[in-house]
Amino acid sequence: MREHSDVVIIGGGPVGAALALALADSETDVQVLEARADLDRPAHKRTLALSYGSRLILERLNVWAALRTVTEIRDIHISQAGSLGMARLHAAEESLPALGYVVDYAELDSGLHAALRRTEVAVVTAAHVKDVASYAGYARARVEIAGVTRHVTSRLAVVADGGTGSSMPRQTKDYAQHALLALVSAEVGPHGWAYERFTAEGPVALLPQDDGYALVWTATPERVKALLELPDDVFLRDLHAHFGDRVGRFLSVSSRNSFPVNLSYVRETIAPHRVIIGNAAHILHPVAGQGFNLGLRDAWELAAGIRDSRHEELGSLRMLKNFQGGRRLDTAGSMFFTDLLVNLFSNDIPVLRHGRSLGLLALQQIRPLKRFVARRMIFGAQG
Ligand SMILES: Cc1cc2nc3c(=O)[nH]c(=O)nc-3n(C[C@H](O)[C@H](O)[C@H](O)COP(=O)(O)OP(=O)(O)OC[C@H]3O[C@@H](n4cnc5c(N)ncnc54)[C@H](O)[C@@H]3O)c2cc1C
Structure with missing residues (x-):
């Protein structure tokens, strides 16, 4: 030195x-x-x-x-549990090869x-x-x-x-959530799709990684602790029940770990x-x-x-x-x-749920809004 x-x-x-x-x-x-x-x-x-x-x-x-x-992440699907509103972002609409990329930290x-x-x-x-x-x-x-x-x-x-x-x-703001991380495979492979599903417990993301998905499942610390301890087959069933049927049944899961967020x-x-x-x-x-x-x-x-x-x-x-x-x-x-x-989506207040549903519909339908969100995801707040 x-x-x-x-x-x-x-x-x-x-x-x-x-x-x-x-x-x-x-x-x-x-x-x-x-x-x-x-x-x-x-x-x-x-x-x-x-x-x-x-x-x-x-x-x-x-x-x-x-x-x-x-x-490559070529398409992103954003949805909310218990509502019909959803939005899809596509790299092709932004004239880019991909909206983003998934890599291993290591x-x-x-x-x-x-x-x-x-x-x-x-x-x-x-x-x-x-x-x-x-x-x-x-x-x-x-x-x-x-x-x-x-x-x-x-x-x-x-x-x-x-x-x-x-x-x-x-300065710290505690969301009272933990994130569970694991690699999972499902009946429907990713083909470039990433999924973000908002639930009252917290968001669940599936990022395409090789033929499977990197899972980030946020929930209360108690729920995450319980999920970590489940046998694999029960965990996969719970994930399917929580995430919905968009990629079919989940077939396998790697070792799981968690972080406070x-x-x-x-x-x-x-x-x-x-x-x-x-x-x-x-x-x-x-x-x-x-x-x-x-x-x-x-x-x-x-x-x-x-x-x-x-x-x-x-x-x-x-x-x-x-x-x-x-x-x-x-x-x-x-x-x-x-x-x-996090604040807008991690709750089950009916008026907010309807507002979110409308927000996702607007995101799907209004081209400049979609472009605004996509550019921020691609290049950050100055995008
Ligand atoms: C669950 C989870 C998922 C995430 N997913 C994403 C994602 O999808 N996309 C994204 O952009 N970000 C994501 N992040 C955030 C991302 O991991 C961090 O922003 C990134 O790791 C920050 O890098 P860094 O180099 O600042 O810090 P770190 O990655 O923490 O590296 C810090 C380095 O400093 C060293 N160090 C620590 N203390 C000392 C010391 N006293 N002296 C000398 N060296 C020291 C450590 O050994 C380490 O090598 C995620 C975070 C979490 C928790």
């Missing part, structure tokens, strides 16, 4: 690694401090839906072509690190950052490596630790010579598959800001305020959109 570099990135998850790659061919001297000792062991086990906009960024980073198992993470290994960027593993202090001309990270505490200074410290390690105060964010993401991005700055409900897409756009825009800065300006409040200003609409829009979906 070097004791000083221009930019220190704390956390080599997908967002931190993407930022490091975006800076790899610049004049800036970058090092990444990552807590994992073994980069082949991903920090999370989950499937990610990537927007078309994220694909474009990953292509620019020379990572996209190396991802082996990418499944594969994306290892693809980014494989690309980083071909650069000069130093990735220090088993480096646990304890805190980051911000001073007038620099930032200083306190790092523990093999039980020894050391310090690294930089013109700019970027906190991209997923929100687990940082001691920054967070909430909205959590840091109000003040910048300080002199320190900035927070990705999940470290904002954790969203997985309902709209926005979290990583938003974090990747943070990384991309920050890399542009760093490249455009003169060395003496790097990490200055002026530079960071410019970055923050540019990200405000996208961040607030993604948080608002996701939170609205």
Whole structure:
């Protein structure tokens, strides 16, 4: 580990690694401090839906072509349990090859690190950052490596630790929901379709992955705990009863795991010579598959800001305020959109149910509205 570099990135998850790659061919001297000792062991086990906009960024980073198992989302079906309203979005209507793509978190993470290994960027593993202090001309990270505490200074410290390690105060809204994740197969294969079904307990999503689906089933913590403990055949029957018959009966399920879901964010993401991005700055409900897409756009825009800065300006409040200003609409829009979906749909109030039904019908029928929603799913709030 070097004791000083221009930019220190704390956390080599997908967002931190993407930022490091975006800076790899610049004049800036970058090092990444990552807590994992073994980069082949991903920090999370989950499937990610990537927007078309994220694909474009990953292509620019020379990572996209190396991802082996990418499944296209060409059509999205949105429905509500107990009502007739539904909407369908199609890539062909947007003149795009796909509305989005499904990739495994582990594969994306290892693809980014494989690309980083071909650069000069130093990735220090088993480096646990304890805190980051911000001073007038620099930032200083306190790092523990093999039980020894050391310090690294930089013109700019970027906190991209997923929100687990940082001691920054967070605003949190608890949805009182957990998400159950698993891979399932069904009588009707995906053929590019993703399904989002809103129920009073919480949304259920089926994302196409190879010949089966990645399932994200949100419900109360008690219900998810019970679902985790069911024998496979009973679980598959319950899923069919809950999701409906759109893909026929469910045939198999992998091992299941679960997460609490909430909205959590840091109000003040910048300080002199320190900035927070990705999940470290904002954790969203997985309902709209926005979290990583938003974090990747943070990384991309920050890399542009760093490249455009003169060395003496790097990490200055002026530079960071410019970055923050540019990200405000996208961040607030993604948080608002996701939170609205959860609040509006996760209940059984009759007047809201009818309103939602009409909303889905309108989405299906009104072309500009459909295009508005599709573009936000593809390119984020600034789409
Ligand atoms: C159930 C679920 C489903 C999701 N589905 C989607 C989806 O479909 N689409 C989407 O876009 N997003 C989705 N997300 C969100 C997505 O997983 C996150 O937005 C994304 O992982 C954020 O990446 P990150 O690099 O900011 O953080 P992380 O992926 O958490 O990576 C943080 C990294 O920092 C390291 N680290 C932690 N602490 C320290 C420390 N103290 N010192 C050094 N290193 C440290 C960790 O080891 C890790 O490598 C989902 C999330 C959940 C929970």
